[in-house]
Amino acid sequence: MALRPVQVNIKAVAAPAVGRFWAEALGWQAYGSGATTYVGPRGGLVWPDPDLLGVDVVPVPDRKTAVKNRTHIDLATTSPAHQRELVARLRALGATPVDIGQGDVPWTVLADPEGNELCVLDPRDVYRDTGPIAAVVVDCADPRAMARFWGEATDWTVHEATDDLARLRSAKGTGPYLEFLRTPGTKTTPDRVHLDLLPCPGDDRTAEVSRLRSLGATDLDVGQGDTPWTCLTDPDAHEFCVLSLP
Numbered sequence: 001m002a003l004r005p006v007q008v009n010i011k012a013v014a015a016p017a018v019g020r021f022w023a024e025a026l027g028w029q030a031y032g033s034g035a036t037t038y039v040g041p042r043g044g045l046v047w048p049d050p051d052l053l054g055v056d057v058v059p060v061p062d063r064k065t066a067v068k069n070r071t072h073i074d075l076a077t078t079s080p081a082h083q084r085e086l087v088a089r090l091r092a093l094g095a096t097p098v099d100i101g102q103g104d105v106p107w108t109v110l111a112d113p114e115g116n117e118l119c120v121l122d123p124r125d126v127y128r129d130t131g132p133i134a135a136v137v138v139d140c141a142d143p144r145a146m147a148r149f150w151g152e153a154t155d156w157t158v159h160e161a162t163d164d165l166a167r168l169r170s171a172k173g174t175g176p177y178l179e180f181l182r183t184p185g186t187k188t189t190p191d192r193v194h195l196d197l198l199p200c201p202g203d204d205r206t207a208e209v210s211r212l213r214s215l216g217a218t219d220l221d222v223g224q225g226d227t228p229w230t231c232l233t234d235p236d237a238h239e240f241c242v243l244s245l246p
Contacts, residue, residue, distance in 0.1 A: 002155035003197040003208055003242065004170075005178065006048040007038070007056045008073060008136055011192050012114045015059040021112055022055050024093050025075065025086075026132040035059055047246065048198055051174040052131050056196065064115040064192050068100055070183075070238065071193040072117045074107075076127040076134035083108070087120050116193060126177075133176040135167075136195065139183035140236045146180035149234055152215055155200065190222070191239040196229075198243045205230070209242055 012018035016030070019037030023030040029042045039055040040046065047054065055073075077083040087108045091097075094113040102109050106122040119137075121127065127134035140146050147166035151158040156178060160167040166180040178195075199208050209230045213219075220231040220239055228244040 001200075001203055001208060001211060003153055003199055003203075003212075004048070004155050005053060005136075005195050006198045006243070007054040007196045008071075008133075009194050009196050009241065010055060010057050010112075010116060011060040011064075012057050012116075013060065013063055014114070015057045018112060018114055018116075019055075019057040021093050021095075022057065025090055025095075025112075025118075026055070028132070051170075051172065053133060053136065053176055065189055067189045069117055069192050070139040070187065071191060071195075072119065072137055073193075074119045074121050074127075074134040074137055074179075075132060076130050077121060077123050078128070079123055083120055083122055090120065129174075130176045135177040135179045137179045137181055138238060139185070140180045140238070141182070141186075142236070143180040143182050145235060149215055149217075150178065150180075153212055153217070153234075154197065187237045194239045194241065196241045196243050199245055201245065205242060205244055212242070 015037050019030040019039055022039045026039065028039050031038045031040065031045045037057040040049055041052065075086065077086055090110055095110040098109045098111045098117055100109055100117065108120045109117060110120065111117050121134055143164060143166035144161050147158045147161040150168055155171060156168040157171045158168050164182045168178045199205050212232060216235040217232040220233050222231055224231055230242045233239050
């Protein structure tokens with residue numbers, strides 16, 4: 001029994017516009033799916049993608065506050081020229097530079113048109129085969145504890161776990177990494193960006209949710225009512241959802 005991360009969920013007031021931004025940023029396509037805008041590889045909607053994490057942009061009534069998101073996306077680049085071109089292209093699409101105290105670093109911190117932070121990384125060997133999303137990065141107090149929880153919660157493999165950084169990736173060795181970065185501070189606002197998980201074929205969602213609770217997950221009420229997904233938080237209060245199989 002295990003769950004597989006299938007998409008990054010981003011809340012936005014203008015969900016279709018933000019979906020188009022992320023589609024252009026990733027070189028993918030925006031697909032309208034009911035109220036949400038799903039961003040995935042070109043060539044027709046495939047959900048869940050067998051190798052990559054999609055991006056699902058969900059409409060909400062309230063804009064992002066000035067508080068930095070605890071979860072963000074890192075974009076991969078293949079060369080310094082590619083990095084410069086991607087930064088320029090994102091700024092032309094409406095991204096803005098952001099100072100989160102990063103100082104003089106080889107990557108560029110931007111925000112999407114509604115203020116959700118993202119990083120355009122310098123070329124790195126570790127991300128050479130991830131696709132456009134290098135990593136989903138999560139701020140936390142204890143990366144080792146997050147590695148234990150998420151390593152047991154999902155079918156992803158822990159590649160590294162130190163006091164400062166934990167890194168997981170699909171056992172197939174495809175797609176982006178999930179990284180937990182030791183960061184000071186505590187949660188002060190609801191998460192604007194979170195992961196959505198899906199049971200593996202043949203597994204029961206209710207049983208999986210019960211298993212997550214036994215690992216330390218907590219039920220979360222965001223006013224979702226009677227829905228085919230379950231909202232939870234991990235032991236460090238990061239929000240996530242367990243979806244139903246299609």
